[in-house]
Amino acid sequence: MDIKELGVAVIGSGRIGTLRASMAARHPAKKFLIVADKEKDRAEVLRQKTGADLATDNNYEAISHPEVNAVFVSTPEDDHVEAIMQAIELGKPIFVEKPLALRNEDCDAIIDAAEAAGVELVIGYSRRHDRRWMMAKEQIAQGNIGEIIGMQQRVYNTRAQMLEIVKRCLDATPVMDVLTYYVDMACWFMGDIKPVEVVARTHGKVFKEMGYDINEMTWTLITFENGAVVNLGIFYALPARYPTYGQSPRFEILGKDGVILLDVDNKDSVFFTEKGTPHAYVPDHDVNMLFMQTNSSGDWAVGDYWGPIANETRTWLDHLITGAPTGHTTAREGRRTVAVTLAIEEAAKTGKAITLDLK
Ligand SMILES: NC(=O)c1ccc[n+]([C@@H]2O[C@H](COP(=O)([O-])OP(=O)(O)OC[C@H]3O[C@@H](n4cnc5c(N)ncnc54)[C@H](O)[C@@H]3O)[C@@H](O)[C@H]2O)c1
Structure with missing residues (x-):
């Protein structure tokens, strides 16, 4: 280029x-x-x-x-x-x-x-472009936690935000639209070691009662070819005004020689106002209290945009000029992630173990 x-x-x-x-x-x-x-x-x-x-x-x-x-x-x-x-x-x-x-x-x-x-x-897959996930990848790549034995992740968000997603696209289920970020993350951390089997269970009430055929909760176990077991989970129906403005995840990477524990609930940064603060994704949804930095894409402040989408967009545009390598999800990684994400949906729907045969 x-x-x-x-x-x-x-x-x-x-x-x-x-x-x-x-x-x-x-x-x-x-x-x-x-x-x-x-x-x-x-x-x-x-x-x-x-x-x-x-x-x-x-x-x-x-x-x-x-x-x-x-x-x-x-x-x-x-x-x-x-x-x-x-x-x-x-x-x-x-x-x-x-x-x-x-x-x-x-x-x-x-x-x-x-x-x-x-x-x-x-x-x-913007989550990668938040500093802590890049640091995790770097520590894994340097061999500082040794071989990964397994991982555990879960992500929560409010039903108000999930409703905005299904209004945009009925096929954008919590698994297809959100858990896919953590499929991308887990496979990225595992590097060349392929996922080989998926099992999953799912349940839902909140969106079915609203007339949508989607489940808000899914838990899955993905086994990799070296035996590593990765547990990913999603619940996307917290009460509408729970004070998160995006994904609230935890992600734990358990290695032979070390561990990385990411607590990204952001409960340590509280903003409270009697005036109400608008939601970047859900219209007419002001809340009084907010865990700051929970807007998954980032935030406008002092004249600029800060956060994962800012880093991700800027570094791609820079890359087009400099040719420098970046941490973006490649086309082949994106295809693998879609295959695993679809297998989670199928495993959840059928209750059966799905064998993966990825290129
Ligand atoms: N990285 C992140 O943090 C993040 C967050 C939310 C959504 N997303 C992704 O971004 C994409 C868009 O989501 P959004 O929240 O911006 O949706 P949105 O509904 O706000 O915007 C989509 C826009 O595309 C337009 N559109 C639809 N079909 C079109 C077509 N064929 N040609 C031209 N325009 C068309 C619509 O009119 C709408 O203005 C999705 O793939 C979603 O998964 C990423």
Whole structure:
């Protein structure tokens, strides 16, 4: 790659597309920015907000614009494939939101096309880009906890935030949309050691009573080829006004020679106000008390955006110019993560152990 100036297209001008476009707009190498959304008004609002050069309701027009040399695909989970394929066809590097796609066949088609065209594609598993998870990866890579014997993780969030997710995409279940971050994390920490079997159990009441066919709780055990056992779990129906504004996870990595214990509930940082503080993801949802830093994507403060999505976006744009390696999820890692995440759904639905045969 030999890029000196960035021409960026952001496809999907919703919550996350807005963050990507805002970060691109303030990048020092940005020369051109075009934003797209199937709802023209949303693209136009984002154009005005970011000072983008153009807004359009035609994705191809944005991706194929001659000034564009970097493409963010920030559409909903079930709508990533078409824009990715267009960018691959045009030979432009792609950053796509997680998960890569919702079907293994789509992931395979994307990887085959990207590899044949020599196009770089990374996936926005933003959790990796919060400092503590990068540090965990570094300590594991240096061999400081020895061989991983197993891991235990769980993540909680409120039913209010999960409702926003299902309104966007009915296929974006808690497992497919959120537990997938920790599948990515666990597989990243395990490196070349492959996951080989998945079992899972699931249960739900809250969303079924609201008319949605999804379960808020799933617990799974993933076995890796070296025998390591990884327990991942999700409960996404805490009371609506519980004071988290995003994911509240814990993640524990148990090695032969060491241990890493990540407590990311953020209960040590409390903000309380009689005035109410708005939720970045859930409209009309002010609460009085908030565990600070629980907004999983990050926060605006003193004129800039801070947190995982800021790090993740900035380092990808920097990488396009410098070519320096980054910790982003690669296309092949993204495909593996989708395969394991879908296997968790199947294991939970059938009650059977699912054997994985990953490439
Ligand atoms: N990394 C993170 O922290 C994080 C957090 C939330 C969501 N996400 C991911 O980001 C993606 C988008 O989520 P969101 O919360 O921004 O959703 P959103 O609903 O706020 O925005 C999606 C936007 O895409 C538009 N759109 C839908 N189909 C389109 C198409 N075919 N072409 C152009 N525009 C289209 C919609 O009109 C909407 O404006 C999802 O993949 C989601 O999983 C990532």
